[in-house]
Amino acid sequence: MPAIKSLEELKRIREEALQKKQLKATPGNVQVIVAMGTCGIAAGARDTMKSVLSYIETQKLSGVTVSQTGCIGLCEQEPILQIMLGDQPKVIYGKVDAQVAQKIMQQHVQNGQPVKENIIQI
């Protein structure tokens, strides 16, 4: 099984990541939640997720937790992305395609400025 490219490489990556994490952690606890019900997936949630992950990769953004949730009953607003920054209330975004996801990551997650036009008020 060609499971891991090289264990040595992974060990090195782990050491480096741990060091950097101490130096450059995102302030507070950041959680990005992508809705992954059937409705979300059909509307493009996987592309939204891919976009969030590629933003973390390219911007070398440490300390972000990415998770998923099921259908939250707002299927017509999918793909839905939720952001929790520290102890601030959760912000729910609708119609988050790959581009909007990049914008949310940059403006909201990195600079603390919510992207108003995509927020869902409930």
Added chain:
Amino acid sequence: MREIALHLLDIAENSAAAESQNIRMEVHEDLSRDLLTACVTDDGRGMDVTTAQKVQDPFYTTRTTRNVGLGIPLLKLAAEMADGHFSLLSEPGKGTCVKAVFRHSHIDRMPLGDLSATFLTALVSHPDIHWTFIYQVTDKNGNSGDFSFDDAELKTELGDLSLTEPEVLTFVHGMIEEGIDALALQTIN
């Protein structure tokens, strides 16, 4: 749904919701038998025979936010449209195995789609689940190659370091993508 890979992700989400600890996603493109098989096997809470029948009906769902459940019926339909078939085996307390078979060359067969994005999404979204991903390709002459990824070794090595740390993500993402792309090339040649 536009891709078989998206259906797989959707079915795997059901498995995760059923409190599975181990989930295996498998795809086999077999050109020698002209078949494409996609399966998700889990050790979640499972279903009794009646429920396993009912989930294939679009007007049955366990969710509370809507009274239709389309995931399984859509996959079943997609398989049957491409001269294939669908099976769902389940046992309460043991787990569930969902399998969809398509005729590979059928004009209505959905494209496989971005399998590496499906695997990466599943892996990152449910870090507590033990994932196994298998992608196998058999060419017209019966020669097979496969990419298989079991996340156990990776997770032991990472310890408490999150999969979403940028360096880790680049590593895992690259590994899955390279493995799958190398095989996908074989189906074209």
